[in-house]
Amino acid sequence: MNASEFISKLNSLAFDESNLHRNGFSDNYSKSLIEAFYPQKTNENSLSNNIIIQLIEEYKCACISIASSISFNEEVSETDRFVLIGWVFGEDLLAIDKSNAEIVILAYWDYDLVTFHCAANSDKFLEAFLIHGICPLDIIFEMKEDQWIYNINKANEAATAAGGGKYLKFWMALYPTDIGKSDETNKGRFLN
Incomplete structure (x- = not known):
């Protein structure tokens, strides 16, 4: 998959x-949700071989922030050990480990x-992001347990796509949220 293929897949999931x-x-709010699926092309082809770096360098990826509390930086920056590419939950850094290309989360304090x-x-x-990062808004769960079962299944699928059981803890941490609506009005609809 390259950057344009990812964007095409993201487009196909739009609400x-x-x-x-x-x-x-x-x-x-609807407009911002829709825009998140159609990031603008800002530059010509990146010289990087890494797809996430390509995305950040070629598209306005900062708008892709609705999914699983994952957001991408507008620019790539680096430390000695990591390439910093985004945020999770608005605090912890999303990074590429230079030693093995693994995607990791770094604590905001260290x-x-x-x-x-x-x-x-x-x-x-x-691949995992496309599986677990975005959930349909029209799912209605009669019972809270059904919502959790759905989320656990998505997390397992995402962990498999991410490379296996080592990654399940992260994808499980991306729990459903009520996107700012009360339980009464939300009726189980959510975005991850």
Whole structure:
């Protein structure tokens, strides 16, 4: 997979704007959700062989922030050991380990402390991202247990795509959120 193939797959997962309106999402929020699936091309081809670096260098990837509380940086930066590519939960750094190309999470208080292992490499991370990063908004769960079973299944699929059981803990941590609506109005709909 290259950067343009990932963007094409991301485009195919976009929400239907009329469905968002029917489900009570404001115009502004709906627009930002839709834009997250269609990042603008900002530069010509990157010289990097790493797909995530290609994405950051070629597209406005900072808008892809709705999925699993994962967001990408506008620019790549580096430490001695890591290439910093984004954020998870708005605090911890998403990074590429230069020694083995593994995608990891670094603690916000210590850029050398790996708190999660996310994927064996960038390709596998993006495959897992497409599986578990975005969930349909029209899923309605009658019971909270059904929601958790759904999420566990998605996390297992994502961990497999990411490279195996070593990565399950990270994908399990990306639990469903209510995207700012009360339980009463949300009726189980969520974005991961």
